[in-house]
Amino acid sequence: MKKIAGRRPALATAALLSLSLTAPATAFADTQSPTLSHAVTPPARMSTVGGELLGRPGTQVNLGSGAPVLPKNLTARSWIVADAESGEVLAAHNAHWRLPPASTLKMLFADTVLPRFPKSEKHKVVPSDLAGMGAGSSMVGIKEGETYTVHDLWLGVFLRSGNDAVHVLSAMNHSVEQTVKDMQAHAEELQAFDTHVVSPDGYDAGGQVSSAYDLTLFARSGLQKKDFREYCSTVRAAFPGETTKKHGKTTRGSFEIQNTNRLLAGDSDMTPYRGIAGVKNGNTTNAGATFTGVAERNGKVLLVTVMNPEKKNHNEVYKEAARLLDWGFGAADKVAPVGELVAPKSAEAGSQPSTHATAAAGGKPAEPVAASVGKSGSSGVGVALAITAGVLVLLAAGAFLVNRRWPLPDLVRRRTRP
Numbered sequence: 001m002k003k004i005a006g007r008r009p010a011l012a013t014a015a016l017l018s019l020s021l022t023a024p025a026t027a028f029a030d031t032q033s034p035t036l037s038h039a040v041t042p043p044a045r046m047s048t049v050g051g052e053l054l055g056r057p058g059t060q061v062n063l064g065s066g067a068p069v070l071p072k073n074l075t076a077r078s079w080i081v082a083d084a085e086s087g088e089v090l091a092a093h094n095a096h097w098r099l100p101p102a103s104t105l106k107m108l109f110a111d112t113v114l115p116r117f118p119k120s121e122k123h124k125v126v127p128s129d130l131a132g133m134g135a136g137s138s139m140v141g142i143k144e145g146e147t148y149t150v151h152d153l154w155l156g157v158f159l160r161s162g163n164d165a166v167h168v169l170s171a172m173n174h175s176v177e178q179t180v181k182d183m184q185a186h187a188e189e190l191q192a193f194d195t196h197v198v199s200p201d202g203y204d205a206g207g208q209v210s211s212a213y214d215l216t217l218f219a220r221s222g223l224q225k226k227d228f229r230e231y232c233s234t235v236r237a238a239f240p241g242e243t244t245k246k247h248g249k250t251t252r253g254s255f256e257i258q259n260t261n262r263l264l265a266g267d268s269d270m271t272p273y274r275g276i277a278g279v280k281n282g283n284t285t286n287a288g289a290t291f292t293g294v295a296e297r298n299g300k301v302l303l304v305t306v307m308n309p310e311k312k313n314h315n316e317v318y319k320e321a322a323r324l325l326d327w328g329f330g331a332a333d334k335v336a337p338v339g340e341l342v343a344p345k346s347a348e349a350g351s352q353p354s355t356h357a358t359a360a361a362g363g364k365p366a367e368p369v370a371a372s373v374g375k376s377g378s379s380g381v382g383v384a385l386a387i388t389a390g391v392l393v394l395l396a397a398g399a400f401l402v403n404r405r406w407p408l409p410d411l412v413r414r415r416t417r418p
Contacts (some may be wrong), residue, residue, distance in 0.1 A: 042078075046096035047194055050213060051339030054095045060338040061091040067334035071323040075310035077288075078212040079320070081328040084220055084294055084301040084408055088337035090328050092212070095339070098194045099307050101210035102282025103138070103161045104290045105202035107218040108195070108210075110157060112186040113173050114227055119151035129171040130164055134203040137163035140257060143242050152240055158231040159259045160239075161282065166201040176200060191342045192217045204286040212305040213341075219279045219292045219303055220341055223408050232278030235259050262318045263293055270315055273322050277411050279303075281317070289317035294411070295325050301408055302328045303341075 041057070048055035061070060070091060078094040089095070124147045133139075140155075140162030142148065148168070156165030170179040179200045187195040192214035198205035222228040238254040245251075259265045261281050263273040275295040282290040288308035295302055304324045309316045 042094040042097040046094075046098075047211075047213070049096070049191055049193060050089065050342050051337075054089065054092055054213060054339040057094055057097075059091070059093045060095070062336040062338055063331070064334045064336060068327055068330045071320075071327055074320055074323070076306045076308060076317070076320055077310070078305075078307040079324060080212040080216050080303075080305050081324050082216055082220075082303045082341055083332065084223065084303045087220070087341035087343075089339040089341065090302075090331060090335050090337060091324075092338060095213040096194055096211050097307075098196075098209040098211055100204060100208060100284065100287035101195075101202055101215060101307075102204075102284040102287035102290045103202040104215050104218075104280050104282040104292050104305075105195075105197070105200075105208075105210060106157055106161065106166065106282070107215065107222050107280045107292065108183050108187060108192075108197070109166060109169075109179070109200045109202075110154070110228055110231070111218055111222040111225070112183045113169055113179065114154065114222075114225060116173060117150045117169075119149065119154070119227065121150045122147050123150070123153070123168065123172055125168055129168045131167075132176060133163050133167055133201075134199070134205075137201070137203060139164040140239060141241075141255070142168060146240065146243060148240060154227070154231050155234065155237045155239060155257065158280070159234060159237060159257045161260055161280075163201040163203060170200050187214065187218075189346065190214075190217045190221055190344050202282055202284070202287075204284045212307050215290070215292045215305045215307075216303050217341055219294060219305075221344070222279070223294060223411070229278070229408075229411060232280060233264070235265050261291075261293070262315050263291075263295075263322060267315055270318065270322075273318075273325065283317075291317045291321050293321050293325070294408075295329075296411055297329045300329060300332050301411065302332070304328065 044057065046055045046057070053060045059070065063069070074093070076093070078097045078099060080089060080092040080095050082089045125142055125144050127144050130142065130144065138161045140157075140160040142153075142156065142162070142164040150169075150172075153165045153169050156162035157169070167176065170176045173179045173182065176199075180197050183197045183200060184195075187193075187197065192210070194209065194211035195214045196207055196209050198208035202208075222232070236256055236258045239257045241253040241255050243250060243252045261276075261278070262270060263276045264278065266272045273293070273295060275297045277294050277296060279292045279294050281292075290305075290307045292303065292305040295304075302325055304321050306317050306321045306324065309320055313319075
């Protein structure tokens with residue numbers, strides 16, 4: 001990891017590392033066979049992608065003068081707090097522990113598949129589209145024989161975490177099997193080597209794992225895309241219902257769906273987090289609760305990922321994420337990074353512009369998201385925040401390597417209706 005000189009105050013390294021830090025920080029073998037992790041402690045050897053400290057078990061943080069201490073009531077197996085633009089990892093805990101990801105894996109699915117179909121494209125659902133879904137899957141309510149736009153399907157993926165919407169889009173992408181291969185290839189392009197994809201929807205499957213580090217890479221890459229930013233920040237939307245015939249008249253109603261990201265939509269025991277703009281949550285038997293979020297405050301954009309809190313209190317994963325975000329906004333200029341979110345392979349090679357700053361197939365740059373009420377049933381649009389001067393979307397690989405920044409153009413905050 002490149003050291004950053006002349007920007008930080010004198011540091012007092014926090015003694016917040018686990019006793020197992022004496023283990024050698026060797027590179028993790030990417031070819032290791034992934035398994036579902038039920039261990040209560042992380043392995044002594046993990047990946048060092050992004051920096052040596054990130055491969056060590058336990059909490060990693062370097063506190064400078066005036067930096068707030070980390071929250072004391074964190075119980076997640078793994079978490080990470082990072083600057084979404086510079087890629088600096090402000091603090092981490094077992095960042096590369098390979099754990100079941102649950103529906104946070106849908107971020108990789110969306111980042112892989114979303115650019116392949118225009119949102120206006122329509123698809124009539126056939127029985128084979130919905131085959132193979134796991135028992136008890138979360139669903140948005142897609143019906144065989146009905147026609148949906150791609151826009152409808154992505155709302156189902158992001159708001160309701162609908163495995164049925166994932167399977168229909170996978171069928172459009174030739175098959176579930178092909179989509180899994182595409183997702184794995186994209187993960188490797190992003191240097192997300194902790195990730196092994198078995199099911200595109202994140203449903204528990206033998207060998208399916210990711211890490212807090214990799215999930216944060218997926219979110220950062222996806223947020224370069226206009227449509228990804230729009231969908232992950234939508235609080236509620238109208239979703240097409242079933243077609244009915246009555247008295248010779250054919251009608252098709254709709255029903256409202258709401259985002260299950262509680263930092264975005266709020267809940268009985270919590271209000272929406274100030275500055276939240278997405279990204280994705282998940283919960284399965286093997287994974288427990290998982291969450292990746294992005295938030296902006298005073299021009300600073302942070303990403304946080306939390307995996308499987310030990311406490312099983314209601315909304316615990318969101319509460320721990322909120323505490324980490326609060327800490328990050330208070331500590332951002334008072335800590336030395338313990339690692340970095342690496343660039344995609346293509347950017348590091350310097351051979352071509354980063355494809356992860358594009359919004360659609362064909363390499364066209366993403367258009368800014370308008371600060372207006374969403375279309376096609378979406379609602380709750382807040383203000384568009386111009387994170388970069390000039391709104392530069394397509395970032396050349398060479399410029400990325402020089403500046404070490406990855407701007408998030410027009411990050412949109414979606415709020416619930418008044």
